[in-house]
Amino acid sequence: xxxxxxxxxxxxxxxxxxxxxxxxxxxxxxxxxxxxxxxxxxxxxxxxxxxxxxxxxxxxxxxxxxxxxxxxxxxxxxxxxxxxxxxxxxxxxxxxxxxxxxxxxxxxxxxxxxxxxxxxxxxxxxxxxxxxxxxxxxxxxxxxxxxxxxxxxxxxxxxxxxxxxxxxxxxxxxxxxxxxxxxxxxxxxxxxxxxxxxxxxxxxxxxxxxxxxxxxxxxxxxxxxxxxxxxxxxxxxxxxxxxxxxxxxxxxxxxxxxxxxxxxxxxxxxxxxxxxxxxxxxxxxxxxxxxxxxxxxxxxxxxxxxxxxxxxxxxxxxxxxxxxxxxxxxxxxxxxxxxxxxxxxxxxxxxxxxxxxxxx
Amino acid sequence: xxxxxxxxxxxxxxxxxxxxxxxxxxxxxxxxxxxxxxxxxxxxxxxxxxxxxxxxxxxxxxxxxxxxxxxxxxxxxxxxxxxxxxxxxxxxxxxxxxxxxxxxxxxxxxxxxxxxxxxxxxxxxxxxxxxxxxxxxxxxxxxxxxxxxxxxxxxxxxxxxxxxxxxxxxxxxxxxxxxxxxxxxxxxxxxxxxxxxxxxxxxxxxxxxxxxxxxxxxxxxxxxxxxxxxxxxxxxxxxxxxxxxxxxxxxxxxxxxxxxxxxxxxxxxxxxxxxxxxxxxxxxxxxxxxxxxxxxxxxxxxxxxx
Numbered sequence: 001x002x003x004x005x006x007x008x009x010x011x012x013x014x015x016x017x018x019x020x021x022x023x024x025x026x027x028x029x030x031x032x033x034x035x036x037x038x039x040x041x042x043x044x045x046x047x048x049x050x051x052x053x054x055x056x057x058x059x060x061x062x063x064x065x066x067x068x069x070x071x072x073x074x075x076x077x078x079x080x081x082x083x084x085x086x087x088x089x090x091x092x093x094x095x096x097x098x099x100x101x102x103x104x105x106x107x108x109x110x111x112x113x114x115x116x117x118x119x120x121x122x123x124x125x126x127x128x129x130x131x132x133x134x135x136x137x138x139x140x141x142x143x144x145x146x147x148x149x150x151x152x153x154x155x156x157x158x159x160x161x162x163x164x165x166x167x168x169x170x171x172x173x174x175x176x177x178x179x180x181x182x183x184x185x186x187x188x189x190x191x192x193x194x195x196x197x198x199x200x201x202x203x204x205x206x207x208x209x210x211x212x213x214x215x216x217x218x219x220x221x222x223x224x225x226x227x228x229x230x231x232x233x234x235x236x237x238x239x240x241x242x243x244x245x246x247x248x249x250x251x252x253x254x255x256x257x258x259x260x261x262x263x264x265x266x267x268x269x270x271x272x273x274x275x276x277x278x279x280x281x282x283x284x285x286x287x288x289x290x291x292x293x294x295x296x297x298x299x300x301x302x303x304x305x306x307x308x309x310x311x312x313x314x315x316x317x318x319x320x321x322x323x324x325x326x327x328x329x330x331x332x333x334x335x336x337x338x339x340x341x342x343x344x345x346x347x348x349x350x351x352x353x354x355x356x357x358x359x360x
Numbered sequence: 361x362x363x364x365x366x367x368x369x370x371x372x373x374x375x376x377x378x379x380x381x382x383x384x385x386x387x388x389x390x391x392x393x394x395x396x397x398x399x400x401x402x403x404x405x406x407x408x409x410x411x412x413x414x415x416x417x418x419x420x421x422x423x424x425x426x427x428x429x430x431x432x433x434x435x436x437x438x439x440x441x442x443x444x445x446x447x448x449x450x451x452x453x454x455x456x457x458x459x460x461x462x463x464x465x466x467x468x469x470x471x472x473x474x475x476x477x478x479x480x481x482x483x484x485x486x487x488x489x490x491x492x493x494x495x496x497x498x499x500x501x502x503x504x505x506x507x508x509x510x511x512x513x514x515x516x517x518x519x520x521x522x523x524x525x526x527x528x529x530x531x532x533x534x535x536x537x538x539x540x541x542x543x544x545x546x547x548x549x550x551x552x553x554x555x556x557x558x559x560x561x562x563x564x565x566x567x568x569x570x571x572x573x574x575x576x577x578x579x580x581x582x583x584x585x586x587x588x589x590x591x592x593x594x595x596x597x598x599x600x601x602x603x604x605x606x607x608x609x610x611x612x613x614x615x616x617x618x619x620x621x622x623x624x625x626x627x628x629x630x631x632x633x634x635x636x637x638x639x640x641x642x643x644x645x646x647x648x649x650x651x652x653x654x655x656x657x658x659x660x661x662x663x664x665x666x
Contacts, residue, residue, distance in 0.1 A: 024411075066468070118651045125395060129605045130650055133643035136598070144636045253596065259474050266471045314490070317482030324475025325457050332464035 010192040022082040029180055033173045041289065045171035046244070051253050056186050056266045056273075057233025062262065063271040064199060065226035066206025068128040070258055071135020075231040077253035079104040079238025081142055084155040084248050090148075097161035100347030101239050108235025109228040116227030121219055124267035135258050138149025143250040154249030158242050167245070175244045182236060190273055193229075203271075204227055208249075215351075260287070267327055267332030277334060286323070290318045362508030368625040373515040375523030375586065375623020380577035381600035382607070382615040384450075384570030390546040391566050392462065397473040401480035402446055402571050406578020407414035407495065407588040408484055409442045414496050415462015421494040431499050435579075442505045443575040451564050454483025460559070466655060477593075492589045499662055521659050524606035525573060532569075534614060540565055546610065549603035599626075602646055610657025617657060 014022070033042045057070045082104040086095045095103075115134045115320020119127050142149045149155065161168045161178070168174045193199050201222045204212035213219050242248050260283060294315055303309025327335070381403050388396045417434060420428070426434060457476050461469040503512045533539040541562045542553040555557045581596070582588055603622045607614025622642055629641040649657065 064465075101569075118647055122654050124391075124649060125393075125609065126605065126650055126654055126656075127604065128395070130647050131647050133602070137643050139639050140637070140639045144634075144640075255598070258532075262467075263471050263474060266467045270467060307618055312489070315482065317478045317485065319482075320477040321477070321479030321482060324466065324478065325472045328468045328472045328475065329457070329460055332461055332468040332470070 008197075009188045011188065023024050026184070033176055038218040039172060039327075042176055044288040045173045046176040046179055047288050048281055049176065049183060050241045051261070051264070051284040051288075052183050052277065052280040053179070053186065053233050053237035053240075053274050055268075056183075056190060056263045057230045057237070058261050059230075059265050059271070059273070059276040060190070060193075060202075060233070061230035063228050063276060064194060064206065065202040065223060066292045067223060067226060068124070068131070069174045069227075069230070070132040070255075070262065072116070072131070072230070072234060072261055073253045073255070073257035074135045074138035075108045075234035076110060076238045076241070076257065077138055077142060077250070078231075079108045079235030080248045080253070081149060081155070081238070082235065082240040083239040084158045084242045085148065087159040088155050089157050090150065094159055095282040097159065097239075097243055101236060104223075104233035104239035105232040108238065112227040112229075112231025113224050116224050120223055132255070132258075135255060139250040139253045142253075149250070152249065152251075154247060155242075158246045158248065160246060161243050170246075172244070175240065178240060182240070186233065187273065194273065197226060198222070206271075207308075210324055248289065263324055267324070267334055270338035272334070272336050275334050275336035282335075286320065291319060294319065306326070363631065365507075365509045367631045368516060368624060369509065369511055371624035371627030372620060373518040373623070374626060375603075375620035376518050376605045376621050377577050377581050377584070377596070377619075379616045379619025380522050380525060380573050380580075380602040381596060382619045383526070383612065384574050385597075385601050386541070386604040386607070386609055386612060387566050387570045388617040389604065391542060391563055392458070392469075393466075394458060394469050394473065395601065396458075396570075397470070397597070398457075398480060399570065399574060399596075400593035400600065401477050401484070402450055402593070403574040403578050403581070403596055404588060404590065404593035405449065405480060405484060406442050406446045406575035407490060407582040407592070408578075408590075409445050409575070410438050410579045410582055411488075411493065411495060411588075413438050413441050414498070419496050419498050421496045422535045425500050426498045427500050431460060435499060439576055439579045442579055443572040446575030446578070447568040448574035450567040450574075453571075454564060454567040459563075462519070481590055481593070488590065490590070492587045494587050495585070497583070497586055499583065514584050518584050521576065521580055525576060526612075529569070529573070530612060538562070538565055597626035600615075602642065606646055606649060606656055608656030611656070611658045611660075614656055616659035626633075 015179070028060060036042060054072070054076055057075070058069060061069045061072070083097075083100050085091065086093045086103075087097065087100060088094075115131075119130050122130055128347060160170075161174075164176065166174075168178075177328050201212070201217045204215065204217050205219060205222055209219060212222075261280075264279040264283040265276055266279075269275025269285065272288075298313045298315060300312055302308065302313065331337070377526050381400065382401075384399050385396060388394060388399070400542075400634050414434075417438070425431075433567070453476055457472045458469050461472060498519075499513065503510050504516075524616065533542060540559045541552070542565070544555065545562045546557050552562075578588075580594075599622055600619065603618030604615045605618070606621060607618030608615070623644060624639045627644055629635070629638045633641065637661055653659075
């Protein structure tokens, strides 16, 4: 019965147990704030929401279209600053959150096109380094234009959303549900997008740009649409992020954000939506919940043993780095990979010579 | 004019460091086509190792000056040991994090490189703490004046060491058997192995030399700036990688040109615009150059492989 409900959304034909499983997972996410009354946990899982949106967006650019983008956090910054500038005491503009959700996505998409344009001729790692350059330029511009952006202090007192008279405030639960709804809509949209004419064009470009061009795919519009749509997700994420945190500053959007998003995609399994979802969720929970907890434990252990070295130890990045290395060593295709994906990733790529053409 | 020349010298000194680090990026990229994100952290590790070796030798950050041949000997010993240790670490990283993934999808080794980078940063953070640490300034630092321009020994040291290293590397690559093996493996790994070249050993040597150069850069950067920090490798690595790409990645002369160019642009931006905008200017120039010459300044314009 639920399979029938899903069909109009383009989720395809699935067995009843799969449909039930999907429903159970969605229900688990929907009920999570009711099950876990710990506000800190709910807040951390809500923060996984913005991370997931970023992963979905970058997955369009890197996973679907095969364009290696190492500066994706720039669009996240653009989205966050767009909302923070028009909905705070910065200019005493207090535009409504809900239209600005779309507004931030549109501004980020516009910048996706502007920054994507000069990269169209570049291939592979040259593209990567130019996007990395944009990732460095954008936060520094926000840092330096202190008249408009508050400089190193950023923008504080960002307006919080109000939903039909119900103010979100600092309670993480409404943000959790907002992220959940946006993420679910995004998943359904992306699932359809991937199989659409545009989605197939992206994959054709990813596999062989030259062949795709000769088959009638326009590489300019196809790539620019990938940059624009990818960036729009970062715009959405940035807008909600700024509203939840109520303050943003330029150093939150550095290179490590970009590489963490990229790691989630590769870890989950390139180009696969389920992989992006699982990789994003795992890395978000690891970074927002598990590893900070490990730091607390080592601190407590050090206090108990009166050992200052253990007390001050910070294993966060050691463990995180080890996990990235080990997962990649033992599952180079990512956690979610099926036979067809493996074939797709290796297709036309001689086993020994890394292709000159780029990401593939 | 004096200010311009002074900034030019500062830029060349800073650029020499970028160039040394860029050599490691470009050599590794040339042979395995991997952006080795851990390379910048190997450079910082080089600074950390120098501090540890100096401490073992009884030289601390107390400001004691060791003049004459003793100072020179200590400097030489420290830089050689740090280079060797960094080289070994580079080889270990390649062996354990990259070798298995040589034929995997291209992004897999990129992610392990990022993982190794985080790991090294975490280790250094726990080793020396999360804040800036000072690097012992044990060499005397006389200043030489030429007209209105002042050059001190440290700046001279940076420039001389980096140029010496590059000349030596260039000689090594073009005049030794191992250098020839590296160039052959970079061109075509299969053909090279059919010609009797042990590709694994050649790649290991490439990592050794690149990482040893990063160790040397770690020493001269410590001497030049007087401080280091566990996150330093990120910015330095980023600039060095940019230098490598700017010059045409895989091209040794290009990496040097790119390094000096970025150092000079940074110094000039800081002088004539504002030091807040250096990154914006550097990366904007990078974008412009790559848009006009998509393979970098000295890179070959390869026809697309079909």
